[in-house]
Amino acid sequence: MKRRDLLQAGAAALALSAQRATGAQARRARVVVVGGGFGGATAAKYLRLLSGQHVEVVLVEPQADFISCPLSNLVLGGFRPLDDLRQPLDTLARRHGVQLVRERVARVDTAARRLLLDSGTALAYDKLLLSPGIDLDMDSVDGLPAAHAAGRVLPAWKAGPETLALRRQIEAMPGGGVFALSIPPAPYRCPPGPYERASVIAAYLRQAKPRAKLLVLDANPDIVSKGALFRKFWAEAYPQLIEYRPLHQVVGVEARPGELAGTLRFELQEPERATVMNVLPAMRAGSLLQQAGLMKPGARWCEVDYRTFAATAAPHVHVIGDAIQPAPAMPKSGHMANAHAKVAAAAIVAELSGWEPDPAPLLTNTCYSFVDARQVIHVASVHQYSAALRNYQPVAGSGGLSAAPSTLEGSYAWNWARTIWADMLA
Amino acid sequence: MARPHWPALPTTAPPLRWWPLLAMLVASATQAQPEPPASQPLPQAQSAATPSAVAALRLRTLAATCAACHGTEGRALPDSPVPGLAGLPAGALRQALLAFKSGARPGTVMPQLAKGYEDAQLAALADYFAALAPEPDRPAAPPAPKEPRP
Numbered sequence: 001m002k003r004r005d006l007l008q009a010g011a012a013a014l015a016l017s018a019q020r021a022t023g024a025q026a027r028r029a030r031v032v033v034v035g036g037g038f039g040g041a042t043a044a045k046y047l048r049l050l051s052g053q054h055v056e057v058v059l060v061e062p063q064a065d066f067i068s069c070p071l072s073n074l075v076l077g078g079f080r081p082l083d084d085l086r087q088p089l090d091t092l093a094r095r096h097g098v099q100l101v102r103e104r105v106a107r108v109d110t111a112a113r114r115l116l117l118d119s120g121t122a123l124a125y126d127k128l129l130l131s132p133g134i135d136l137d138m139d140s141v142d143g144l145p146a147a148h149a150a151g152r153v154l155p156a157w158k159a160g161p162e163t164l165a166l167r168r169q170i171e172a173m174p175g176g177g178v179f180a181l182s183i184p185p186a187p188y189r190c191p192p193g194p195y196e197r198a199s200v201i202a203a204y205l206r207q208a209k210p211r212a213k214l215l216v217l218d219a220n221p222d223i224v225s226k227g228a229l230f231r232k233f234w235a236e237a238y239p240q241l242i243e244y245r246p247l248h249q250v251v252g253v254e255a256r257p258g259e260l261a262g263t264l265r266f267e268l269q270e271p272e273r274a275t276v277m278n279v280l281p282a283m284r285a286g287s288l289l290q291q292a293g294l295m296k297p298g299a300r301w302c303e304v305d306y307r308t309f310a311a312t313a314a315p316h317v318h319v320i321g322d323a324i325q326p327a328p329a330m331p332k333s334g335h336m337a338n339a340h341a342k343v344a345a346a347a348i349v350a351e352l353s354g355w356e357p358d359p360a361p362l363l364t365n366t367c368y369s370f371v372d373a374r375q376v377i378h379v380a381s382v383h384q385y386s387a388a389l390r391n392y393q394p395v396a397g398s399g400g401l402s403a404a405p406s407t408l409e410g411s412y413a414w415n416w417a418r419t420i421w422a423d424m425l426a
Numbered sequence: 427m428a429r430p431h432w433p434a435l436p437t438t439a440p441p442l443r444w445w446p447l448l449a450m451l452v453a454s455a456t457q458a459q460p461e462p463p464a465s466q467p468l469p470q471a472q473s474a475a476t477p478s479a480v481a482a483l484r485l486r487t488l489a490a491t492c493a494a495c496h497g498t499e500g501r502a503l504p505d506s507p508v509p510g511l512a513g514l515p516a517g518a519l520r521q522a523l524l525a526f527k528s529g530a531r532p533g534t535v536m537p538q539l540a541k542g543y544e545d546a547q548l549a550a551l552a553d554y555f556a557a558l559a560p561e562p563d564r565p566a567a568p569p570a571p572k573e574p575r576p
Contacts, residue, residue: 046490049498050483338494346487350480358484364491364542366535380535382542398542402534409534411507412495418503420494 028056029352032115032125034105034288036061036089039131039321039337042424046345047129048096055352058099058123060115061089066425069190070334070368071417072159076167077200078208079373085159087421095426108292110314127348130294130311131321131337132286133158134189140282142252142265152255152262153277157189169276170201175211180264180274182217182250183224184282187301189322189332191225192379194218194280196369199230202238203372214241215274217248217264225331226369226379226401233371233405245269253279285323294319301325306391308347308357309340318344327392330383331365338420339363361385363392368413375405376413488547489554495535500555501562513560520552 033044036059044059066087074080092098103117108128115123136155138145147153156166173179179201183194198216205212223230223244234242252265261273284300294302294313302319303312306327311317321337330336340363347357363383368376381399383392402409489500492511496502500511511519525531526540527548540548 045498050486335494339491342487342490342493346483350483355480355483358487362488362491362542362547364494364539366495366539378535380538382539384542395542398538398540400538406534412534415503415506415508416495419497419506419508422503423493423498426498 028054029126030056030058030124031127031129031348032058032060032123033129033131034060034115035131035133035286035321036063036066037131037133037321037337038334038420038424039133039341040129041066041089041092042338042341043129043131043320043345044092044098045096045424046342047348048098050346050349051352053097055349056099057097058101058125059089059092060101060103060105060117060123062102062104064089064102066421067159068334068417068421069157069159069193071370071413072156072163073193073197073200074370074373075159075163076156076170076197077204077373078167078171079200079204082159082164085417087425089425091426105288108288108317110292110294110317113316125316126352127316127318129318129320129344129348130286130289130292130323131319131341132288132323134283134285134322134332135287136280137282137284140184141250141279143255144253144279144281147253147255147262147277150255150257153253153279155280156278157193157280157283166276166278170204171208173209173212173275174260175209176213177209177275178213178215178261178273179205179276179278180215180217180272181278182248182264182280183219184280185219185249186224187326187332188280188283190367191331191333192230192367192369195223195226195230196371197278198242199233199238199369199371200373202234202241206238206241212241213243214238215272216242216244217250217266217272218244218246219249221246225367226377229377229401229405230369230371233377237372250279253277283322289319289323292317299325307359307361307385307387308351309344310347318348320344327383329381329394330363330392331367331381333365333367335367335416335420336363336365338424339365341424359385359387366416368409368416370410370413371405374407374410376407376409377402377405378409378413485550485554489551492551492555499558499562501558501560510560511555512558514552514555516552516556519555520549523548523552 031047033040044057047055047057066089068085071085075082093100103119106116106118108115113125138148154162154166156162181198198214202214249267250264251267255262261275262277263271263273264277265271285302289295289302294311302324304319304324305312309318309320311319320340322332343361350357366378366380368378370376379401382395384395386393495508496511502510523540526533526536529537
C-alpha cells in the first residue's frame with residue numbers, strides 16, 4: 001500500500017488495519033510504572049498519550065488517592081482542608097487505559113525484568129519506570145524513630161494523615177508555646193517548602209496565638225530557596241514571631257511522656273526546648289532503589305543518564321523525580337518530577353519504536369510558595385540538556401523569582417496546582 | 427504587578443487536528459521494513475524512523491513543558507486565570523511568546539520561562555498549539571483489564 005493511499009483513508013481505520021497487519025502475533029510492549037506521585041502518574045498518562053495508546057501501562061501504587069504535598073502547608077495553617085489536595089488515581093484507568101495495581105513492590109529483579117509484589121504476584125516488564133520519591137532518614141536523628149512512633153514528633157513531609165496530626169499539635173499548642181521547625185542539609189524534597197511552612201504557620205499563630213514563637217533551625221548556612229523574599233516578608237509580617245537560625249543541625253530529639261515540651265539537641269549549639277517539634281530529617285531516594293541494585297554504595301540519590309532518565313546501573317529501567325541525583329540547580333519538586341516524567345516517557349516510546357531519543361530534552365520548573373494564607377512568591381527555571389556535559393544546565397538568562405509577594409500569584413499558585421494535578425491524573 | 431495580557435481565544439476551531447499526526451505515524455508504520463524485534467512491538471517500530479514521526483514526538487514532548495500551567499495539550503481548566511493555548515492563532519501566539527522572551531510583554535513567570543527557549547522552538551510551539559482543537563477530542567481509551575497478566 002502506498003503512503004498516499006493510506007493518508008486518503010480514514011485515520012481511525014488506518015490505526016486498526018496497521019495494528020492487524022503488523023501486530024497480530026506480537027504482544028504489546030508493557031511499561032510498569034512504580035509510584036503514583038507527580039512523577040509516576042504523569043509518566044503513566046504520557047506513556048499512553050505519546051504512544052497513541054499502543055504501550056500497555058501498569059501503575060503500581062498502594063494508595064487509592066493522590067494527596068498533593070504542594071499546598072499541604074496551607075492545611076497546617078488551617079487555611080485549607082486536606083481533602084482539597086486529594087485526587088483519585090482511577091481516572092488514569094478510566095480515561096487513559098492505565099492498569100492500576102494497588103500494591104507495594106516487594107522486590108525488583110532487573111535481570112529477569114520483573115517485579116514481585118507484596119501479594120506474591122509477579123509482574124513482567126519491557127521497560128520499568130521507577131518514581132519512588134524520598135525516604136525520610138529517621139535514624140539520622142537520635143530518638144526520632146521512637147518519638148515519631150509515639151506520635152510526638154511528626155515530620156509531615158509526605159501529605160496525608162500526618163499532616164492532619166501535626167495540624168492538631170499546632171492547634172493544641174498553648175498561647176506562649178514554641179513551634180520548632182528543623183531543616184535538613186540540602187538536597188531535600190521541595191527546597192522552599194520548609195520556609196513556606198514557617199511562613200504559613202506564622203500567619204496562623206499571628207492571629208490565633210500572638211504570644212507564640214516559631215523557631216526555624218536550619219542545618220544549611222542560609223535559606224535554601226527564595227531567601228531574600230522570605231527574609232523580607234518575615235521581617236515585615238512576623239518580626240517577633242519567626243526566629244531564623246542557620247547552621248543548626250539537629251542530631252537528637254527527646255519527648256518524655258507526660259511532658260508538654262520536648263528537647264532538641266544540636267551538633268554544635270546548646271539544646272533548645274520546644275512545644276511542637278517539627279523535625280525534618282535528612283532525606284534519600286526511596287529504599288526500593290537500593291533493593292533493586294540501582295544505587296551506588298553509600299549514595300543518597302540514584303544516578304541516571306539525564307537524557308532519557310535511564311538508570312546507569314541496569315538496562316530497561318528509568319528513574320525519575322525526587323529520587324535521582326539532581327543536576328546543577330535542579331530542585332526536587334513536583335513540577336520537576338512532572339517534567340522528568342514527560343522526557344522519560346518520550347524516551348521510552350522512542351526506544352520501543354526503534355527511534356533515537358531526543359538528543360536535547362528541555363525541562364521547566366515553577367515553584368510557588370505561600371507567605372501567608374493568600375500571598376505567593378515563585379521561582380522559575382528552564383533546564384537544557386547538554387550532550388557535551390551529559391547533564392542539564394539552567395539556560396543562561398532564563399528563570400527568576402517574583403519581585404514581591406502578591407495575591408495575583410496566589411491565584412496562579414492555586415491554578416498551577418489544579419492544572420498540574422489534571423495534567424498527571426485527568 | 428500588571429496583569430499579563432493574553433491573546434484572545436479564537437471564535438472558531440482551526441481545521442487541523444491531531445489526526446494528521448496520527449495518520450503520519452500510522453502511514454510510516456506500514457511502509458515495508460525489516461522484521462520487528464520482539465522487544466519493539468509498537469506499530470511505528472515496523473518502520474525505520476521517519477523524520478516527521480520522530481520530530482512529531484519531540485515537538486509534542488517539548489509542548490508538554492507548557493502543560494503543568496496551561497493544561498495537557500494546551501487545554502486549560504475551566505475558570506483558569508492562565509489561558510489555554512490549543513487553537514490560538516499561530517501568529518499571535520508566536521508574537522506573544524517572543525514578546526515575553528524579549529521582555530516587551532510583562533508577566534510573572536512567562537518572561538522568565540520564555541527566555542529558556544530558542545526562537546525557533548517558540549515558533550514551533552505556536553504552530554503546534556494552533557493546530558490543536560481548543561476542546562478535547564479524546565478517543566475512548568480501551569478499558570483496563572482488572573488484573574494485569576503476570
